[in-house]
Amino acid sequence: MLVLEKNSLTEEVESLVEFYGTERSALLPILQAVQRKHKYVSDFVQQEIARLLDIHPVEVYSVVSFYAFLHSEPQGRNIVRLCQTIACDLAGKEAVARAVERELGITFGQTTKDKRITLEYANCLGMCDQGPAMIVNDRVYTHLTPEKAINILNEIK
Ligand code: FES
Numbered sequence: 001m002l003v004l005e006k007n008s009l010t011e012e013v014e015s016l017v018e019f020y021g022t023e024r025s026a027l028l029p030i031l032q033a034v035q036r037k038h039k040y041v042s043d044f045v046q047q048e049i050a051r052l053l054d055i056h057p058v059e060v061y062s063v064v065s066f067y068a069f070l071h072s073e074p075q076g077r078n079i080v081r082l083c084q085t086i087a088c089d090l091a092g093k094e095a096v097a098r099a100v101e102r103e104l105g106i107t108f109g110q111t112t113k114d115k116r117i118t119l120e121y122a123n124c125l126g127m128c129d130q131g132p133a134m135i136v137n138d139r140v141y142t143h144l145t146p147e148k149a150i151n152i153l154n155e156i157k
Contacts, residue, residue, distance in 0.1 A: 012037075013048040022053050027063060031070055040071040068120075076111040078156050081122035081135045082149075088124075088131035092145070096132050099146030103153055117156060 016033050020026035030049055034041045041049075041064050050057040064070045082088075082097055101107050104117060111118040127133040130142035134149065141152055 007044075009042075009045055010048050013045060013052060017049075017052045024053070024055065027053060027055070027060065028067075031060075031063060031067075035070050039075050040073055043072065046072070068122075074111070074115070076115050076118035078116060078137055079118045079120065080153065080156075081120045081125075082108075083123070083125050083127070083131060083133045083135075084121040085124040085128070087128035088133055091131035093132040095146050096134070096144045096149045100149050100153060103150045117153065 013030070013034070016030045017026065020029050020033075027049070030053075031041055034045055034049075038045075046060045046064060047057050050060045053060075061072070064072050080100070082093060082100065084093060084097075097108070100119065104112055104119060106112055106117075106119055108119050108121050122135060125133045125135055125140055127140060127142050132144040133140060133142045134144060134152075135141070136152065136156060141148075144152075
């Protein structure tokens with residue numbers, strides 16, 4: 001008789017469902033727990049969550065894509081978020097955005113091949129009078145120019 005070993009991710013989701021319950025309200029805390037541990041919520045995990053909560057996978061996917069802190073793809077070791085809100089936009093965000101894209105060879109929403117950097121847009125970082133602003137992991141940088149932004153990127157390990 002063939003005995004299939006249970007996938008450890010399935011077991012992990014099962015124990016989260018055991019902890020948070022099978023109500024619809026458990027969906028977000030379960031997703032957050034997976035995100036915290038794995039830094040993203042894979043398609044497989046999304047399907048397992050849907051199966052165990054008895055909801056449609058599209059519902060899980062729509063929650064993952066709605067919240068900026070949930071990701072369906074593996075993220076880079078460093079997350080670079082450039083503010084796209086109006087004050088930074090008027091202060092020259094666009095030139096900074098194009099320069100960092102060129103430097104990294106990716107566009108916003110993507111991760112470099114070596115997984116060093118994920119590039120994203122953010123909404124107001126609370127530094128509107130010092131824009132353009134960006135946040136690298138937990139550190140905020142202000143008064144960016146294309147050159148300054150590239151120097152910051154080059155210092156990221
Ligand atoms: S608009 Fe960019 S920090 Fe507020």
